Amino acid sequence: MSGYFKEIYDGCKSLVVGLGITFKYMIRPVVTLQYPRQAVKMAPRYRGHIDLVPDAESGNKCIACGMCQRNCPSGCITLKSEKPEGAKKKVLTGYRLDFTKCSLCGLCVESCPTDALDFSKEYNLAGFKAEDFVFDLLKRCEERRR
Numbered sequence: 412m413s414g415y416f417k418e419i420y421d422g423c424k425s426l427v428v429g430l431g432i433t434f435k436y437m438i439r440p441v442v443t444l445q446y447p448r449q450a451v452k453m454a455p456r457y458r459g460h461i462d463l464v465p466d467a468e469s470g471n472k473c474i475a476c477g478m479c480q481r482n483c484p485s486g487c488i489t490l491k492s493e494k495p496e497g498a499k500k501k502v503l504t505g506y507r508l509d510f511t512k513c514s515l516c517g518l519c520v521e522s523c524p525t526d527a528l529d530f531s532k533e534y535n536l537a538g539f540k541a542e543d544f545v546f547d548l549l550k551r552c553e554e555r556r557r
């Protein structure tokens with residue numbers, strides 16, 4: 412008979428302890444997000460794929476020097492540039508990133524003389540084929556400026 416009452420006592424005690432924990436967390440700040448409905452704010456040092464930094468005047472800060480392409484150990488970057496008639500400098504006409512090969516080493520960002528590159532905050536990329544992870548960074552940059 413004493414075992415029967417002990418079981419009731421243990422059950423009630425565990426219920427009270429459980430409810431205590433529930434109420435304690437009810438009044439604490441929420442630390443979870445309703446993903447994917449809510450966007451996650453990534454930490455400042457988070458590294459998504461690289462992106463061209465938009466510039467209000469020229470569109471982007473790239474001078475088409477090719478340093479990022481030459482320094483990338485994985486061959487992820489393919490640049491296209493042209494020198495318009497009468498112009499002194501080259502103009503970037505294409506910036507393709509093959510993110511399937513990128514190790515996020517940051518050598519391209521570090522070697523850029525004009526700080527034209529940065530890491531994006533992309534965290535939920537998804538695709539069905541490798542081509543879904545090949546990005547036109549110049550197009551992305553123009554879209555972000557709008």
Ligand code: SF4
Pocket residue numbers: 461482483484485486487488512513514515516517518519520
């Ligand atoms: S982060 Fe590294 S691997 Fe990725 S594109 Fe830049 S240099 Fe290449």
Ligand code: SF4
Pocket residue numbers: 472473474475476477478479480490522523524525526527528
């Ligand atoms: S290193 Fe910088 S400026 Fe040079 S091509 Fe790459 S992004 Fe453009």
